[in-house]
Amino acid sequence: xxxxxxxxxxxxxxxxxxxxxxxxxxxxxxxxxxxxxxxxxxxxxxxxxxxxxxxxxxxxxxxxxxxxxxxxxxxxxxxxxxxxxxxxxxxxxxxxxxxxxxxxxxxxxxxxxxxxxxxxxxxxxxxxxxxxxxxx
Amino acid sequence: xxxxxxxxxxxxxxxxxxxxxxxxxxxxxxxxxxxxxxxxxxxxxxxxxxxxxxxxxxxxxxxxxxxxxxxxxxxxxxxxxxxxxxxxxxxxxxxxxxxxxxxxxxxxxxxxxxxxxxxxxxxxxxxxxxxxxxxxxxxxxxxxxxxxxxxxxxxxxxxxxxxxxxxxxxxxxxxxxxxxxxxxxxxxxxxxxxxxxxxxxxxxxxxxxxxxxxxxxxxxxxxxxxxxxxxxxxxxxxxxxxxxxxxxxxxxxxxxxxxxxxxxxxxxxxxxxxxxxxxxxxxxxxxxxxxxxxxxxxxxxxxxxxxxxxxxxxxxxxxxxxxxxxxxxxxxxxxxxxxxxxxxxxxxxxxxxxxxxxxxxxxxxxxxxxxxxxxxxxxxxxxxxxxxxxxxxxxxxxxxxxxxxxxxxxxxxxxxxxxxxxxxxxxxxxxxxxxxxxxxxxxxxxxxxxxxxxxxxxxxxxxxxxxxxxxxxxxxxxxxxxxxxxxxxxxxxxxxxxxxxxxxxxxxxxxxxxxxxxxxxxxxxxxxxxxxxxxxxxxxxxxxxxxxxxxxxxxxxxxxxxxxxxxxxxxxxxxxxxxxxxxxxxxxxxxxxxxxxxxxxxxxxxxxxxxxxxxxxxxxxxxxxxxxxxxxxxxxxxxxxxxxxxxxxxxxxxxxxxxxxxxxxxxxxxxxxxxxxxxxxxxxxxxxxxxxxxxxxxxxxxxxxxxxxxxxxxxxxxxxxxxxxx
Ligand code: SF4
Ligand code: SF4
Ligand code: SF4
Numbered sequence: 001x002x003x004x005x006x007x008x009x010x011x012x013x014x015x016x017x018x019x020x021x022x023x024x025x026x027x028x029x030x031x032x033x034x035x036x037x038x039x040x041x042x043x044x045x046x047x048x049x050x051x052x053x054x055x056x057x058x059x060x061x062x063x064x065x066x067x068x069x070x071x072x073x074x075x076x077x078x079x080x081x082x083x084x085x086x087x088x089x090x091x092x093x094x095x096x097x098x099x100x101x102x103x104x105x106x107x108x109x110x111x112x113x114x115x116x117x118x119x120x121x122x123x124x125x126x127x128x129x130x131x132x133x134x135x136x
Numbered sequence: 137x138x139x140x141x142x143x144x145x146x147x148x149x150x151x152x153x154x155x156x157x158x159x160x161x162x163x164x165x166x167x168x169x170x171x172x173x174x175x176x177x178x179x180x181x182x183x184x185x186x187x188x189x190x191x192x193x194x195x196x197x198x199x200x201x202x203x204x205x206x207x208x209x210x211x212x213x214x215x216x217x218x219x220x221x222x223x224x225x226x227x228x229x230x231x232x233x234x235x236x237x238x239x240x241x242x243x244x245x246x247x248x249x250x251x252x253x254x255x256x257x258x259x260x261x262x263x264x265x266x267x268x269x270x271x272x273x274x275x276x277x278x279x280x281x282x283x284x285x286x287x288x289x290x291x292x293x294x295x296x297x298x299x300x301x302x303x304x305x306x307x308x309x310x311x312x313x314x315x316x317x318x319x320x321x322x323x324x325x326x327x328x329x330x331x332x333x334x335x336x337x338x339x340x341x342x343x344x345x346x347x348x349x350x351x352x353x354x355x356x357x358x359x360x361x362x363x364x365x366x367x368x369x370x371x372x373x374x375x376x377x378x379x380x381x382x383x384x385x386x387x388x389x390x391x392x393x394x395x396x397x398x399x400x401x402x403x404x405x406x407x408x409x410x411x412x413x414x415x416x417x418x419x420x421x422x423x424x425x426x427x428x429x430x431x432x433x434x435x436x437x438x439x440x441x442x443x444x445x446x447x448x449x450x451x452x453x454x455x456x457x458x459x460x461x462x463x464x465x466x467x468x469x470x471x472x473x474x475x476x477x478x479x480x481x482x483x484x485x486x487x488x489x490x491x492x493x494x495x496x497x498x499x500x501x502x503x504x505x506x507x508x509x510x511x512x513x514x515x516x517x518x519x520x521x522x523x524x525x526x527x528x529x530x531x532x533x534x535x536x537x538x539x540x541x542x543x544x545x546x547x548x549x550x551x552x553x554x555x556x557x558x559x560x561x562x563x564x565x566x567x568x569x570x571x572x573x574x575x576x577x578x579x580x581x582x583x584x585x586x587x588x589x590x591x592x593x594x595x596x597x598x599x600x601x602x603x604x605x606x607x608x609x610x611x612x613x614x615x616x617x618x619x620x621x622x623x624x625x626x627x628x629x630x631x632x633x634x635x636x637x638x639x640x641x642x643x644x645x646x647x648x649x650x651x652x653x654x655x656x657x658x659x660x661x662x663x664x665x666x667x668x669x670x671x672x673x674x675x676x677x678x679x680x681x682x683x684x685x686x687x688x689x690x691x692x693x694x695x696x697x698x699x700x701x702x703x704x705x706x707x708x709x710x711x712x713x714x715x716x717x718x719x720x721x722x723x724x725x726x727x728x729x730x731x732x733x734x735x736x737x738x739x740x741x742x743x744x745x746x747x748x749x750x751x752x753x754x755x756x757x758x759x760x761x762x763x764x765x766x767x768x769x770x771x772x773x774x775x776x777x778x779x780x781x782x783x784x785x786x787x788x789x790x791x792x793x794x795x796x797x798x799x800x801x802x803x804x805x806x807x808x809x810x811x812x813x814x815x816x817x818x819x820x821x822x823x824x825x826x827x828x829x830x831x832x833x834x835x836x837x838x839x840x841x842x843x844x845x846x847x848x849x850x851x852x853x854x855x856x857x858x859x860x861x862x
Contacts, residue, residue: 061467061468062469062477063469064469064474065324065327065474066323081324082324084231084387084388084389084474085232085389085401086231086232086389086474087232087401087408087475088408088469088477090408091405091408091409091411091412091477092408092412092477100401100405102398102401103397103398103401105388106389
């Protein structure tokens, strides 16, 4: 089983609550550029939410120090102690879910903790599970 | 692999120990180098003066400067004062820009007697840098087998003795040292150890190389990259150094102390993305490494076949890139330093050896890279991938340069074909074309220091003279087909049809190595540089530009083995202008100093001219030494001419106004030869003029002042040569 953050774009109104909660939790400041998920404004009140699908694992294969591993829950995690900050993982991520903030040493990504899902007023996010190989 | 004996750190007797103050790097520099004399067991820290940084920049520049200061005009490669200098450069060690982990190694070469420099991956260089030093000088001669250990976390340099039972050949030795000297068996601690070593072959042949290890977590064992050219491994073993080890844990995004770490990230990420997007459509480095070149070279008649006699063969596709892709383990991030997403350092895993002391064992073969696949493949008329891999593996573990070995063996095989060699003279080894087992036997003999291997291992310059003298071979023919310049075997591209590339190989400081200029397509295929002046300009710009990688600790491959999608639209696509811009920005992001395109070339030009004068100081660096053997310039033998008769006849008509129909084959060969030799002389004139050198190839004092390489000791050498005193 893989635990992941399911995103439901149709419900999102772009209020940015998720990004605020996430960045406060992990970066100790409110800054959407440091949030582990991304709210893309497509215009015309339409939004695209980006968070790691915990499934493609391209970053896991690419990391030269094996700093990125898959936890028992299926969540893809970065071990900062092993990370050398090369950003190869950012480059290979097909959906832009692996992010970094200029000048910070390590990249970051969604770890499916669910804090944002709890805070989202529109239920555009939820923690879900899927089987290996099954697309969300 | 059989069980390896493991040691503990306490098993290595401490012969000398010196602590040093650890301090972080600033803007890519430590401003400090380390000198270890294994003879006196002295360890010395040396500050880097501002002037040295300004004039020599780092990497190869620092290496040559330290080597110059540490040796004398009379120093021979085997004198104790000869040094091996391993130097990195300011950009080296950043983890963001692909290709940023190179060490530059210099020494007085056993093959040429002049400075050699080699550019190599692996973790040693960056670890040494993070340990606190911009370069390491190894000098002296030990009275017993010695290991030098630099521990960057503890801040200590140790000269160690060698316990009984420690291996010699690299695939065992580096593995053993990695496991024995790591602080724990945790893979992160194993990855924190980097080993530089040679092998038994380097004990007995001047073409010994240095292996630089990296611990590969996914494979659970060490890998090696080679400082191959010019015999530096032989110098290491002559000093009785078994290995040099760096230990450093804690590499971070900004271990290099960049002036603007965010800019380093931005520039690096841009190239990562370009690679991820374009590599599959361009060179396929991530899947095939440099072996992607095989069929391209065969198609263009450029793949050395039978000692560079021919450039292609119908069997070419048997060793094409797609064949290698199947053999090379796929899907691993095979960078030779963290952050290289071009990741060309592939390997063939679980390869079962068929010959030699490790016969029957399954090993990991690092490579093959193009040079090895070509030089130990078609150049020996070997189209059996197993044979190429077996030679590749044994060359590495014995510490033998695959390029010199390939070119040397192809010379031997041609001598066999010509009847100069026979079973009696080779101690029974059959050196018929294609017999890779014969070549492998020569290699095993070299490692054992026995039989025919001892003679063969001396290299083609020696062998050509020896065969003429001892076996009565035609001395001119031997000189023609012994592919070397200054004593160094030529690397593996056919240069016959490109005058510019003949210059690219032979108008070089260290000998015919393709790292200065690769102009074949520009010259021969695309005809972009038809005049002598244009060729000379290319033979100025490209060697200077490529020298810059060596000053910085960079790999050349991410410069033009990956290109921006719109590169071809630029008026000078061969320079890959967008990447040159990246390099300038990267340099600034790390050092905090601006770098104009002109200053970039000037940085190189200073060091390039310094190296030329180093050659002069050692009694070399003359025009006559910059001439290729004729095999590199044109057809030597009648059947060689006939194989490309149409091409050569056409040239006689069009370039010389001769009528080939009215000429004998011998006359045609002679006319072609005279013409090509004369062309080369004109090329030398144009190139030396462009470089600011005299007709004999000595940089003039005026030129040295102009470029800022006007140190008194350097000017004195130029003046002495021009006055005819040296
Ligand atoms: S940035 Fe860190 S986690 Fe990402 S690939 Fe590089 S070392 Fe691994
Ligand atoms: S971060 Fe990107 S590359 Fe890694 S598993 Fe998630 S979606 Fe895939
Ligand atoms: S391109 Fe290849 S040789 Fe160059 S740094 Fe990357 S892995 Fe190493």
